[in-house]
Amino acid sequence: VTTVPMLTSNIWSLFSYPVMMSSTSSAAAYVRVRNTTPLPGILLIDEALVTKKTEYTPENPGSWAANNARVDASDPQRRYEERSMFLNDSTNQASAEVYREQPPYLQTPTLPDGVGEISFWYRSWAISTPPNSACLRIEKSVTGSTNILDWTLIYELSPITNIGEYTYFSTSVWDNTSRYVRIVNVTNPPGYRVCLDDVLVASPI
Numbered sequence: 001v002t003t004v005p006m007l008t009s010n011i012w013s014l015f016s017y018p019v020m021m022s023s024t025s026s027a028a029a030y031v032r033v034r035n036t037t038p039l040p041g042i043l044l045i046d047e048a049l050v051t052k053k054t055e056y057t058p059e060n061p062g063s064w065a066a067n068n069a070r071v072d073a074s075d076p077q078r079r080y081e082e083r084s085m086f087l088n089d090s091t092n093q094a095s096a097e098v099y100r101e102q103p104p105y106l107q108t109p110t111l112p113d114g115v116g117e118i119s120f121w122y123r124s125w126a127i128s129t130p131p132n133s134a135c136l137r138i139e140k141s142v143t144g145s146t147n148i149l150d151w152t153l154i155y156e157l158s159p160i161t162n163i164g165e166y167t168y169f170s171t172s173v174w175d176n177t178s179r180y181v182r183i184v185n186v187t188n189p190p191g192y193r194v195c196l197d198d199v200l201v202a203s204p205i
Helices: none
Strands: 065-067 069-072 084-087 105-107 115-124 134-141 151-160 167-175 180-185 194-201
Touching (some): 065 069, 084 105, 115 134, 115 151, 115 180, 180 194
Antiparallel strands (some): 065 105, 069 084, 084 194, 115 167, 115 194, 134 151
């Protein structure tokens, strides 16, 4: 799936990479870490963890997923109601729980009936005049994978410069094939953090 750059440090480092595979067959799936370290180098690995992707079932509809983002109720200058989501503007300013290979995004759980109306409130993270405008991409996917080629653009919301007050966005999509929607904060410079709240993705009617 991916190749890790040559490691020369004797200090433990954390590596994480999202691989979202839909269970299209009953065949088992395996993950392996192949050591290509040239002699006489030695690679040490500890605390290896592979988690199972949550699939949609009527009893387990899954949950919203986010990357490089946080939900915060402690910032009254930026929150819309009780709490809001903040999408980062850089993959470099990330903690251990962030997939740096992926952009900051908010993604829906599986939508078994497809995609209908999409709406949310948004604003720039800035308190005063933002140094840069932000750009959000609303995308849809059949698989919900981490492959950028699996996502199709629905709408690009730009430039985002409003501060203080949230702005309402709404669009209608009649798509009974796609099963996922995500809101991506574009990190290509110049960019800026974005605040989101009251995100709704409804089934087509």
